[in-house]
Amino acid sequence: MSTTALKDRSQERQKQMIAEHFSRLARSGETGEKSVYTFVPGNLTELVRNFDLLPVLPEINALQSGMRGKSREYIGLAEKLGHSEDVCTYVKCDVGMMKSGNVGPTGERLPSPDLLLLSYTGCFTFMKWFELLRQEYKCPTVMLHVPYQADGQVTASMRKYIVDQLVKKVIPSLERASGKKFDIDKLREQMRASAQAEDDLVWVLKSARNKPSPIDAYFGGVYYIGPIFSAFRGTHDAVLYYKELREEVQERVELGLGPVTPEGPMEKEKFRVVVEGPPNWTSFREFWKMFADEGAVVVASTYTKVGGTYDYGFRHDPDHPLESLADYCLGCYTNLNLPTRVDVLCDYMREYSADGLLVHSVKSCNSFSAGQLVMLGEVERRTGKPVGFLESDLVDPRYFSAANIKNRLESYFQMVAQKRDAASSHSAEAAR
Amino acid sequence: MTELPEVLNVVGIDVGSSTAKVVLMRERERGPAELVDSKLERLRRRDPRKLVEELFEAILADNALRRDDLTYVATTGDGECAAFRTGHFYGMTAHARGALFLDRESRSVIDIGALHTRAVQIDERGKVLGSRMTSQCASGSGQFLENICRYLGITLDEIGPLSLKSTKPEACSSICAVLAETDVINMVSRGIAAPDIIKGIHQSMAGRYVKLLTSLGSSGVVMVTGGLAGDVGLVAAMREGAKESKKPLELRTHAHSASAGAIGAALWGAYRARKLARMGVSLQESLE
Amino acid sequence: MSAAEIRALIEKAEEVYRDLRLESVRRWKAEHKGLAIGFMPIWAPRELIHAQGGLPVGIMGGGEDVEIIKGDAFYQSYICHIPRSTIELALNGSLDCLDGMVFPAICDVIRNLSGIWKLRFPERLSRYFDVPQDFDPEVGGAFMRRELEELAHELEQRGARKLEPMALRRSIAAYNHNRARIQGLYDLRRREPWKVPTWELYLLLRAGLVMPVEEHDHLLDQYRAAVEVDHERRPMDQARVVLTGSFCEQPPLGLIKTLERAGCYIVDDDFVQVGRWFDKPVELAGDPLDNLVHSFLTDSLPSPTRYEDSDQKGQELVRRVEASRAEGVLFCAPSFCDPALLDQPMAVRAIEERGIPWTAFKYAENTGQFQVIREQAGTFADSIKLFSEAVTA
């Protein structure tokens, strides 16, 4: 009883935060508030809000369109306008949404951007995306180029490059867009709040080390990362949200409960897996249910690190605000090179005592997908755990073949079970 | 200066991947051209060279003509297999002209054949302004439909009328023709009626075609050509699709839609012949 | 006489192009002691490698000749073809003679390929070369200079010569010469496309990716001299087109030939851009590294892989069409190439505003069937030809 009531609280809060944000955006025409469009990886939410600008994240809108069953239409529209079938469907979904009146996830109209903040972090396609939007909105655009961590480390040169851009380009653009001056003390305050929420988020994600895991760190995880990865990092609301969430999860741990799935609480945790790659949004529940039906819990996922790898210790730092923003951008998951990504997965397998790794490869995203097969093999080799490979797309329902994915998942879990049975019967024999 | 008579006899030959089409046209310098005769035959794995030769001879014989009576023999498609041709025009060029002949108001053409679909935007002279073809995957073309229907035990002529009977079309999601086949198998086993299956496929094909047209920027009268223009179910689905997309597309077909490529080729042939004559070049020279 | 001469030159170029095992590089290494450093398409600082006594070797995938046996194990079907053939070449030993690979910042696929290299070939130099998307000399420029220094340092650690300003200046001059020659042929083709068929020019460019620059200069000179005097090459009634989209994965040779046979004169293209990347000679006076950086920031060819700071997307294409007096544009991009395909709608918009006709198709480097493309390009050429005549008649 109490747990459902508690569960509702954080979820309700998140809902409310989002609703308020979008209605503020919708009213911005009257209130005169300005908006900045930007991306999840390498988002500079604190900085944007420092100027009282409202962040809009087209990626989130795209995934919401997928969940609301709108993406097929939007993608279709973009393709009619000349976009190729081959390219990232987030972009097409967003273009289609814009061309259909720019109605956001809450059904309210989104304002046109006053500034496009092109945080080029971990994905090349971002650049094309905003070039396309710029052509439509004819608004100022500022590029923040975040170099790739090609050698698995952040160098002083990279950090300097980013800070230089922040100082010379990004901050002046934000000042121009808002008509306000940059306030570094406020930024320090914001960063303190960020760090606090980040602590709680990490605690929640790490709770999956428990057996049974109280959370699903992929399907559930995408909800948990919502506020911090989007428009709310550094806000008071976000701090409260994560505090509540942490308490709720804490309670589940104490009661020894598993995660709540679309079908209700999970009865028995049969498989613990790590998942690499973003989810599918058009059949999100169906996809989740396929896991839940098999008694599979995702104990760790890389997707929940695209907006920051906080579990590896990074926190926004009030004492070095711009440098820490630079480090934040550099550290987003898709900005890590493949060897590092393999290390992360192997760490997760160990840390969360996982039975195996599943890679969900999406057609859209080269940033994630190119190289996943090599990662898969590498993790299998290093951990000796069974690995599986699934393919679909983010928001293009044409590429989600339920039968195909179910087939692979079933085969995968049957394989894991068969291996486990064999291992246990061997040890039983050995005991005899 | 080589004088050409007022009336020219020209032949157009369109060799597709499934069907060979041969037409005889009578072209006039001043006045509308006329379609005299047309022959259309499925290749059915026969040697296209031989078949084309046969059809060509047949059309001459039926109209009491000799080869010398023809000013131009134009080919299109895989027309290289007609060794006796005068000249060759590419597929979309030919369909564009053919569509214009079939309906003067055509401003776009969509040619739906056995393997490929192409959309062409044209001006009032038949000039191709832009064109699109379906990508790699063949799931949206005649061959695919044929395979499905063969599986369902439906003959070509029945496809269209059956589709029109559908009340609850079943969406077919697969992009791949092969997987779509399996989808269909699944549908049958779920007890979905044949008309609903066919209509579902028609809708998915129509969706692609409308997309092709709109991405081309078409509006106004669209002539459907190629073999599938004969499929009333598909054309109906395309009309619905066009309406849904809120684009002002008016889809039309013609009894001779399937031969549009051959017709267009023949007419371009006549056009070339006249122009070369005006420039004082004989056809023979121009071929050198 | 010259026809045979041209044929011999082109055969020589084609031999280099088909030499997937890089025999010529192996020979070069046996004679010189330098490092052979591979680099992926678009642009890499060849001058730097050259100045350190190395041989820069352009790797444009495996093309149509390499059979993919393991490469597909690395890449899903919805990723372009070039990385899989490149990895195939690496796995089957063809690239053994390379001491390292440079992966320029082209797109996420190439970026991640650099990681695969690190995982698979940990002993070899694998360098992702990040180029700035910020064009302020003090911000992006400074960053790029640091990247170049870093690369030079790494090469040195692998046994290359230390980077000396004098040597770099000489190398810059050498590549300036080479670029001028290539540009000269492009200009000639633009004027008299029948003299320089694109498939020949293309092979010459490809040869330049592997040959030492001085040798390549010689080949270009011979070719130039031969075509200048070949009077058998006569103009034909063909449509003049600009081809764009093929800046990374390269189309098979058959595709280029098909386009030309279908009635198109390609009067501008973006094949093998590294040979023409700077549209002005790199300054020789002053600090050579700074000069290189400066050219990169201000004199580079526009590319979908570079951020366009001004709102001028597509204008460059319009300019190219006008400069080459082309009658249309062929968008010819590799399947699944995000940079090319996402750029296309913007470019299309720009040329449509000018009423420039265009058509588009996709390929893979190992496409074996050109029927569809021939139809499409043929129709395109037909429509330009039939009606341009109609006007004159």
Added chain:
Amino acid sequence: MKYTVGIDLGSTTTKAVVLDDESKILGRGITNSRSNYKVACDVALGEALNSARFGLIDAELERAGVDAARRTLWLEDFDRHFREQQYRLSLRRLGETLGRHAREEADARIVVPLIDDVISAMTAETRELFSAGANRKSDFFRDLAGSRYLPIAEGFSEQRGARFDRVAGLFDKAILEVENATSDDEMFSKLARAALVEASGATRELREAVERAADIELEQACCVGTGYGRATLPFPKEWIRSEILCHGLGAHAMFPDTRTVLDIGGQDTKAIQVDDEGIVTSFQMNDRCAAGCGRYLGYIADEMNLGLHELGPMACKSKRNVKINSTCTVFAGAELRERLSLGEKREDILAGLHRAIILRAMSLLARSGGVKSEFTFTGGVARNPAAVEALRKLIFENYGEMKLNISTESIFTGALGAALFAHREARKMQAQKVPA
């Protein structure tokens, strides 16, 4: 006697394997998959039980003291006649069904007699089709009958001015009904008797053995399903196993030392690694694009008007390597025609196509972790000698020489694995029953 059965409901074919209570293979059955899964399973099971009875006949003969050589000889002969009887029966049904449909045609006056004549002509060919050593294009009535019906009907249609498209369409319609007829014990006895009458050399021993075998009561203990259609199989969920596990276990049962298994079926290709107990350790399947699977060969065969059986042998004649890159199933036909028109030889193109398929499989193998000895090739395409040859060559070149297992029964590997799972289930059920 009690038996367990595994059914592999594939996208192209449905296979059944029947085991006795010592998990020895009694019989195998195969049919083409069709819209009605239940029917497909029943037909395959019926076929498997028929073949099980052949096994029983063999056992009876052995008991009667007939030596192995003679047994083989007799059974082969008997089998041929049995199949001929089956074919004749189906042909009769086809004639009836066609007639029914034909009467609804507008030009029934022409079409009905035309069809009668076609069927008569086909019936007249039957003896030769099943004569000793005859080369049949397929095992399935649909293919066998189709490959004769169409040309014969085309000829007659031309002569008599009927529309061939319609006449061909009638076949497509009728065949659906005919192939859905299932067989049962009674049918077996009837056909067996008819076959004995025809088989000139049938001895008394054989006759008696057939009678005795036909009388044995067969009772199903457990049935496990697998294959593409398994989710919709007419079985309860706990009796369903993934194809991967079944292929792994089946291959292990056939070749205990196998470590890598490649299965190329109609629509999918799977690369499976198994350990020394047949337990799957890793697997990879082709993605959604069905390019390069068995169906591709099916299209090619259709296109060339060949039977699936003939494709491989023809490709094996090739001396020249033609490179083919597109394995798109649907464009296969177009590519073929283009090549032919360029003057390439049929066998060379075919060899190129086979190699292209195998190249795709090589990728999956590499993805799943490479190839280890012994390597087993299963699924329908393993019946194709050209595919096997291309595979052997590429495997040896890339992974070194090793033992390559290919069995004529490999198409049944999945069903065998399923049957073994069924056998385990049956054991478990029995064990649970005993104490009660």
